[in-house]
Amino acid sequence: MKYLPYLFALLVLFGCDNRPADMPTTISCQITVVDDGVPQVGYDVGLYALGGNGSLSIGANTDSSGIAVIRTQLSNYIAKGAPTGTYKVTIEKHIALPADGVDTSRFSEEEEQAYFIERAKEVEKLRVVPVRLTNASTTPFEIQLEPGGTNQWTFDLKEHR
Secondary structure, eight states, X not given: OTTHHHHHHHXXXXXXXXXXXXXXOOBOOEEEEEETTEEOOSOEEEEEETTOOTTOEEEEEOOTTSEEEOEEEETTEEEESBOSEEEEEEEEOOXXXXXXXXXXXXXXXXXXXXXXXXXXXXXXXXXXXXXXXXXXXXXXXXXEEOTTSOOEEEEEGGGGO
């Protein structure tokens, strides 16, 4: 019991890190999204490692300055930055249609399918990011994240419309 305060002090001093053993080391990284030079707010930026670890979720949302400060998640653990490597970068802006009050519970399977196809077409009309930028296999955006580099990139959506 008399050592309990010392143990507590050591825990406070050195902290408790619940970092998973298979979580790679990360380095800071930020992506800025602009459209014709204007910062874009609320965009999802995703990083997909070329030949990398598919169990990691890497990305962030853009803030009021258009900046996404990248984070890496493995299970419930989130680290600032991303592991070194080459990444494809995806950019997406999710659009939600307002509720239209339609009760689909009484639709037949065919009616329900037709309804959701029409709703998807409405969402597509509101798309602000070209589809090719939202998929890791089609996006032209690629970065090389290296220790000691600036690790800051800006992507302009206007150049890819």
